[in-house]
Amino acid sequence: MQFVIKRVLAAIPVVFLTSVIIFSLMRLLPGDPITVMAGQSQSDASPELLQQLRHQYGFDRPVYVQYGLWVQRALSGDLGYSVYNRLPVWDVLRPRILPTAQIGLTAWILAILVSLPLGAYTAVRMNSWVDWLGTALALIGAAMPYFLTGGLFIYFVAMRGGMLPASGFVSPFVDFWQSVRTTILPALTLTFALIAVLTRQARSSFAETMQLAYIRTARAKGLGEGAVVFRHAAQNAILPVVTILGLQLGSLFSGAVVTETVFAVPGVGRLLVDAILSRDYAVVQAVVLFITLSVVLANLLVDIAYGLLDPRIKQS
């Protein structure tokens, strides 16, 4: 418990710095929400009117004052108002969470299910054809950008194959099977790169573990190779992989920005892109805050999992 409190406290500077950076970066971009809206409405709004609108939303005040006000409101649970959508930010963000979470978690779990056994197998059977195939796939996976993987999936599976929808998202509460079908391609796109990273990590970690003295002890006990790998090596070898799993959650979000755009999924990533383009400051800040908190939370869960897997951690 004390550990959890310590971790939560350690997260505060992270959240603070992220919010300062994103706040300043957004203000450094040319234009503001009012200019963008005026440009899109095609009307000849007078400079006076624009100025009045800016004043109304507080965009004419110094940046640090705006930041102070934002922090004050955010702390009381008010994320602000989306100028572009004319809705409170929370109402814009909330419906976007489910698609991103569903696709991201599917990709994450798929990556674990594939890369741990594959990494273990390739480590034990080094230089076998499976090992070479795994290495090749990992290199391709790490080298392929999301838009290319996604584009290929759309072309071959959705358009040529006609097997799965090419875009959109359906909530599982509306139509479960359709929801599964719309999740598969974006999740596969995301998971491909993740599998590449995790398999390499799992392989090297398993290979290293298999050299250790207690593995020799396990063999000297008369255990078969399967028991040696699964009972004695696995729990130790996945520890570094668990760390990577937590770190990779951040890259899942950055991947979501691209895949949700490619597959037209109304998720958090897509919202972020749209909000940046429309200079919808409050939404950008809220999304970044949301992502930061998710990553911090995920790493906290990883640390707790680590403590469960490694008895040496629990003590300290």
Next chain:
Amino acid sequence: MAEASPTTLPENVAPVIAVEGLRTELALRDRVLPAVIDVSFALKRGQTLGVVGESGCGKSMTALSIARLLPPIARIAAGRLLFDGRDLVGLPEPDMRRVRGRDISMIFQEPMTSLNPVKTIGYQIAEVLMLHVGLTRRQAWDAAIEKLRLVKIPEPARRAGEYPHQLSGGMRQRVMIAIALACNPKLLLADEPTTALDVTIQAQIMELMAELQESLGTAIMLITHDLGLVAENADRVIVMYAGRKVEEAEVNELFAAPCHPYTLGLLGSIPELGASLTRTGRGRLSEIKGSVPSLTQLPPGCAFAPRCGFASEQCHRAVPPLEEKRPGHIAACWHADRVLESLS
């Protein structure tokens, strides 16, 4: 003249293990190197055989060969390992697994890393019992606590639930002994079992092994570079150099009358109370000049010749055969007579 070591066993007892002409090779990328060359010995029930030599002399490789736990690059190229009337060389792996941990156990040098850090010590002992004795999880756990009591770990029931990092080095080595002796093995291969421990702990561990050996009748192959350990604990001693057995005798005989210059050198490099064996004046310890030849460039003759003060032209040309130099005492040296003379 040394007294014969007190062996209570009758001479006609069949050996637990008979190693005959063992040759183990390392396959490197471009060539094959011998790590163990034509090593033979036998070990009887309840007996302790000390195997001494510098690191890299092939003593660990010999033990790993017997347990068939060689690293992937090494293989047994020739010889027989007669254990219980069976030749372990060529025994199918599933059969070998039934031997390992039950009939032949091993203890390793590194008590810090030889136990799995994420499993309780109780589980690590119970595992062998479930595997070889067929106990249920519950029974095996209770038996594991008994084994911990046997190796004199205080509060065994509580300790069984602890993890290796919660134990001291000496405690961990006791756990290793408990694992190794859990199934009352016929042969225990102890590879530098006390090297990583404090001197006081070393004595306790060796005493424990001796006690258990007495009650279980286990034959022990004690691999070490510590001659003091051998003097106190072994019945017979094998001296190895560059992959070969160069001398073998009962322990008192070997210490009293070493026939191989290498053994003589080893004895000269231990500090002793009283007179030094090799008189190098002012009580300074003697050392063996040079170092063990690399396996890649073994000389054509005696491997020790380049470092040997007794070496003649013959030594550089031909490998000396193992011959009985004194009753029950064999050595591989062309000049054993001169070595023995130098003692008096």
